[in-house]
Amino acid sequence: MKTVLLVIAVALCVPSDAQSNIEKVNGPDCSGGWPTAMTFGHMKNAGLVDNASIDFSKTKTVRLASQRVGKDLWHQVYRVTYTKKSGETIEAIAIHDASTKECSMTGVDVFVIARHLGGK
Numbered sequence: 001m002k003t004v005l006l007v008i009a010v011a012l013c014v015p016s017d018a019q020s021n022i023e024k025v026n027g028p029d030c031s032g033g034w035p036t037a038m039t040f041g042h043m044k045n046a047g048l049v050d051n052a053s054i055d056f057s058k059t060k061t062v063r064l065a066s067q068r069v070g071k072d073l074w075h076q077v078y079r080v081t082y083t084k085k086s087g088e089t090i091e092a093i094a095i096h097d098a099s100t101k102e103c104s105m106t107g108v109d110v111f112v113i114a115r116h117l118g119g120k
């Protein structure tokens with residue numbers, strides 16, 4: 001019984017340690033936070049979207065790249081996909097810098113994807 005409890009206790013600790021190690025290598029995962037909100041803001045200011053047209057429950061943000069550029073600073077690239085209530089999607093690439101304490105170390109550069117060729 002003690003062995004089983006020990007194995008369970010160790011198993012519960014591994015994910016947090018693994019996540020901590022991943023964050024040290026790849027930096028923080030800001031998906032759904034700063035890059036997502038700022039991308040929407042830029043696209044809204046450009047007249048491409050508005051609050052009433054988007055089904056926010058279907059919004060997806062995926063980190064594509066993260067490169068350490070300082071002691072606690074990463075340059076990151078995200079793909080952000082918004083789904084309009086009509087079913088149409090609008091995608092953008094968001095680039096910014098993040099630290100383990102703050103995803104908003106810089107503003108977000110947003111590149112709207114006009115057309116996706118090939119792949120999924």
